[in-house]
Amino acid sequence: MNRRFSLITLLIILSLLAGGLAACAQATPVATEAPAAAEPAVKDLILATTTSTQDSGLLDVLVPMFQDQTGYVVKMVAVGTGEALKMGEEGNADVLLVHAPSSEKELMDKGFGAERLLVMHNDFIIVGPADDPAAIKGTATAAEALKKISDAQAAFISRGDDSGTHKAELKLWDKAGVAPQGEWYQESGQGMGATLTIASEKKAYTLTDRATYLANKDTLQLEIMVEGEAALLNVYHVITVNPEKWPKVNAEGATAFAQFLVAPETQAVIAEFGKDKFGQPLFFPDAGKTDADLGLK
Amino acid sequence: MNLIWEGIQRAFLLLFSGDPEVWEITLLSLKVSGLATAISLVLGLPFGTWLALGRLPGQRFMLSLVNTGMALPPVVVGLWVSIFLWRSGPLGDLRLIYTPAAIVVAQTIIAAPVVTGLTVAALQQLDPRLQWQLLGLGASRWQMTWALWREARLPLLAALMAGFGSVISEVGASMMVGGNIRHQTRVLTTAVVLETGKGEFARAIALGLLLLLLAYLVNLALTWIQQRGAKK
Numbered sequence: 001m002n003r004r005f006s007l008i009t010l011l012i013i014l015s016l017l018a019g020g021l022a023a024c025a026q027a028t029p030v031a032t033e034a035p036a037a038a039e040p041a042v043k044d045l046i047l048a049t050t051t052s053t054q055d056s057g058l059l060d061v062l063v064p065m066f067q068d069q070t071g072y073v074v075k076m077v078a079v080g081t082g083e084a085l086k087m088g089e090e091g092n093a094d095v096l097l098v099h100a101p102s103s104e105k106e107l108m109d110k111g112f113g114a115e116r117l118l119v120m121h122n123d124f125i126i127v128g129p130a131d132d133p134a135a136i137k138g139t140a141t142a143a144e145a146l147k148k149i150s151d152a153q154a155a156f157i158s159r160g161d162d163s164g165t166h167k168a169e170l171k172l173w174d175k176a177g178v179a180p181q182g183e184w185y186q187e188s189g190q191g192m193g194a195t196l197t198i199a200s201e202k203k204a205y206t207l208t209d210r211a212t213y214l215a216n217k218d219t220l221q222l223e224i225m226v227e228g229e230a231a232l233l234n235v236y237h238v239i240t241v242n243p244e245k246w247p248k249v250n251a252e253g254a255t256a257f258a259q260f261l262v263a264p265e266t267q268a269v270i271a272e273f274g275k276d277k278f279g280q281p282l283f284f285p286d287a288g289k290t291d292a293d294l295g296l297k
Numbered sequence: 298m299n300l301i302w303e304g305i306q307r308a309f310l311l312l313f314s315g316d317p318e319v320w321e322i323t324l325l326s327l328k329v330s331g332l333a334t335a336i337s338l339v340l341g342l343p344f345g346t347w348l349a350l351g352r353l354p355g356q357r358f359m360l361s362l363v364n365t366g367m368a369l370p371p372v373v374v375g376l377w378v379s380i381f382l383w384r385s386g387p388l389g390d391l392r393l394i395y396t397p398a399a400i401v402v403a404q405t406i407i408a409a410p411v412v413t414g415l416t417v418a419a420l421q422q423l424d425p426r427l428q429w430q431l432l433g434l435g436a437s438r439w440q441m442t443w444a445l446w447r448e449a450r451l452p453l454l455a456a457l458m459a460g461f462g463s464v465i466s467e468v469g470a471s472m473m474v475g476g477n478i479r480h481q482t483r484v485l486t487t488a489v490v491l492e493t494g495k496g497e498f499a500r501a502i503a504l505g506l507l508l509l510l511l512a513y514l515v516n517l518a519l520t521w522i523q524q525r526g527a528k529k
Contacts, residue, residue: 046395055495060479075395077476092383092394193494216496219300248384 045253048093051191054078056211082162091246095254099164128205143176155204160187211282262287308503333404345416366410372469403470408460415456
């Protein structure tokens with residue numbers, strides 16, 4: 001009996017080992033079909049992006065398209081914009097798709113980015129519970145609305161994670177002339193989807209990008225309070241990490257991905273994305289435009 | 298309430314519709330955590346035995362370290378493994394970050410102290426005279442160790458189960474070193490986080506149920522072996 005016992009144990013261990021080794025050999029994706037184009041020299045491409053692009057599902061459409069067209073294997077890591085920019089600065093990512101223009105400019109000024117292209121935008125909105133305790137519905141500007149929220153000490157959930165949305169929110173508080181603190185101002189430290197759920201549960205206001213709000217709308221008890229102001233634009237840029245600073249980055253792949261995002265074909269896909277599900281597009285393609293065209297300074 | 302009911306209904310639909318992505322994620326979880334547990338066993342069993350039987354100074358101190366390691370938070374392991382495996386890190390040239398291999402490394406670091414610590418506990422609760430008796434009967438050191446392992450097989454299997462349980466359920470390390478990349482490093486726990494963030498609660502519930510089912514099946518198999526061993 002004892003011999004059989006150890007034999008079985010051994011078999012289990014061996015099969016676990018074999019299975020695991022097979023898993024490691026499959027570091028390349030299982031689902032992508034044979035690439036159409038010639039194989040690139042370095043296939044792995046690390047894309048650091050924001051949770052909002054992942055949670056909306058846009059990159060689940062774009063990344064497979066890019067992989068089929070070029071043969072690159074994209075490792076998409078969805079983190080806050082702060083971490084994504086840091087990954088670019090440390091050479092831990094090849095290409096970034098982010099939405100914090102002022103921090104992006106800093107990165108470019110320090111020379112860590114090689115190229116920065118405008119890809120698309122959507123907009124931020126302030127959402128809150130239907131009974132609107134701070135009476136901000138229809139307020140003309142976001143800054144004014146935030147001032148009212150702080151005056152009323154109405155609950156507000158901040159991302160608090162140094163993401164693009166968080167940076168945009170802090171800028172708006174600054175504009176409102178309020179230093180948000182107190183029991184009514186709470187930081188979730190989580191992604192947009194999770195933060196919306198928290199705001200809904202706590203009957204609180206929050207700043208969100210429109211795409212994530214629409215994608216989660218059915219499960220939330222939150223309504224749009226303030227929208228449609230230039231200060232609320234949420235602009236996405238693609239940045240390739242400078243190979244002169246970090247020779248190990250896959251510069252060719254990064255450039256290929258950046259060019260793919262601004263190609264007319266891809267831009268058309270971005271313009272259509274979300275229309276079938278939400279009745280309105282989630283993102284607006286902006287390739288070739290400048291910040292001034294969008295009404296930013 | 299509606300959400301729970303709808304979620305569970307849709308969860309079962311997803312489970313039995315054979316959604317290829319759901320199965321891909323499940324299989325990867327099983328492979329990665331299974332391999333990490335197996336490596337932990339290969340490392341932890343000999344090391345734990347040495348700690349339990351040896352009479353060298355400093356072993357008690359080492360044991361206290363191992364026991365502390367049993368409480369290692371997965372996110373802390375994830376952070377350190379990331380720092381080492383990132384391109385800017387000392388092991389960056391291995392290009393392991395955001396691969397299943399990186400998750401195996403992190404999970405091994407989580408599970409190895411658990412297996413080691415429980416191995417020590419399993420062997421130390423044996424009657425110490427057993428060792429001397431075996432040696433006295435002319436057993437070689439290797440034969441004695443083998444006999445002790447066999448004697449302690451029930452708690453040793455429990456150590457294996459605890460090791461597997463600690464890694465199949467962790468999310469922090471897998472998220473950080475694996476990156477939750479679709480078709481590459483997405484495992485059940487990270488997929489649950491993602492689907493919850495997307496507001497796809499039904500999918501999140503389905504994946505959560507699968508995770509439980511998987512843990513149950515593995516432990517059922519191990520318990521079955523364990524109890525067969527117990528009867529005779």
